[in-house]
Amino acid sequence: MAGAVFPWRSANQFELLIDGPAFFPRMLAAIDQAHAHIDLEFYLVEAGNCAETIVHALEHAARREVRVRCLFDGYGSLAFTSDLRRRLTEAGVELRFYNPLSWRRGLNNLYRDHRKLLLVDQQLAVVGGTGVTDEFWQPLGNTCDWHEVMVEIQGPLVQDWQMLFERQWRANISRKAWKPARHFGLVRLPRVPEKGEGMGRVAYADAHQHRDIVHSLVRAINSAKQNIWLATPYFLPTWSVRRSLRRAANRGVDVRLLLTGPRTDHPSVRYAGHRYYPRLLKSGVQIFEYQPRFLHLKMVLIDGWTSIGSCNFDHWNLRFNLEANLEAFDPALTQAVTASFIADFAQSQPISLQTWQSRPLWGRVKQRIWGWVDRLVVNYFGRR
Structure with a gap:
């Protein structure tokens, strides 16, 4: 392995949430109830009713002194308008973009952050494959056009998701993929548990390096x-x-x-x-x-x-993207x-x-x- 491997963690709770009308209201409720920290990492973020609803919730959270950090992909967020970006930053949200497009970067523009996760108060994680677009959720009618799932996670495993976000948040300053230190985690894949419940681990890909x-x-x-x-x-x-x-x-x-x-x-x-x-x-x-x-x-x-x-x-x-699975x-x-x-x-x-x-x-x-x-x-x- 090119990077360290996350181990299995026990005593977790998981809930499968199917389609935007199921998982977006849960994500909004978690944002509204946050006390200290909210972290988001998404690839596809586009202006529309869905993004407007999320931005509104993040603005309110930041103004009640919750630390809010958003890491969006530089290409996937091209349709995330300057007005929405300004509203977030003026409310106090820390906003960063992974690998913004530049003609000087040539083929390096192909490297993208494809991860999708929400972390709240280091106690809850919502991970899966959604984007923040109207295809995934129309708030007005509580409908969706694209079929998607997310998983809500509580338990010790949330700290590993938090570590994945933290490392990329810091690495993003130099626009590089996370290269975790060898002292972190395992050097090879752990065995899959033969039995038990609440077992989970973070699996990830870092742009062909891991x-x-x-x-x-x-x-x-x-x-x-x-x-x-x-x-x-x-x-x-x-x-x-x-x-x-x-x-x-x-x-x-x-x-x-x-x-x-x-x-x-x-x-x-x-x-x-x-x-x-x-x-x-x-x-x-x-x-x-x-x-x-x-x-x-x-x-x-x-x-x-x-x-x-x-x-x-x-x-x-697997060649170009930052990925993460539960x-x-x-x-x-x-x-x-x-x-x-x-x-x-x-x-x-x-x-x-x-x-x-x-x-x-x-x-x-x-x-x-x-x-x-x-x-x-x-x-x-x-x-x-």
Whole structure:
């Protein structure tokens, strides 16, 4: 590992919150009840009703002398207007941006902070894959257009999330990814607990320097005995993940992929990922494309082990992005995640090898084009 690894912590409480109307009111309530500290780290932050509501709550918190710190990505927050930024700073909020775009930085502009987390009074964490945009939550009607999950965490694990934020907050001054000192944490992945409840750990990626988040996933897939259910909106997995999924299906594990259907914000990425379908289907992997809305959640369930957070486990994310996931071993959370997957599978279109081979010609053409573009880009950066 290029960086230190977080250990497993016990005696935590987890609650799965599905979609913006469930988790944004909880986040706002936590902000309103904060006494001392509020920290936010988000990638996508755009002006709109959702951002207006969050900014209003942060203003009030700062004016009652709560220390409020916001770390937003320099690219993902381009639509976060100067007026909203001014309101935060005038209220006393400390505002920083990760890697602001600059033509002088060239390819370094590709490095982004993709993490999503809220920390309150060092006692509560809300982590997952949401952004602060109207797609995730419309406050007026309490509705959402994008399907997403967050997890509310209480217990000793919150301190590790706090450490992850603190390190990046300080490192952001020099616009560099966090390189934790060796005296912190572990040097290798800890064993997954065989039993217990309230177990959790922080898994993270730091822009190709540290990737325990994907090493942990591959290890879990390789050791799976019953089921592997994985949801991601952008299906461009690394070779090691694809190979592990195929091998698991070949040995009889129930492997299911919950992927985005035609409703997506990046059709080109969806078509590029289609090139992986045939080999996976032939290996026995089941593929479901979610139909009602854009599926944006990133969630994995493997024999009771869960991983939920910001990471899509694609080669682009793992090369350029700061990512963070909650890994948990908790029966109550496992039950909630299982129920969420079952509900989503029921609203998805199953893809069989026969139907895939008979898809329209235009779909095949777009797969070829965008698959070729993706390979070209990946090979280019691989050589660099």
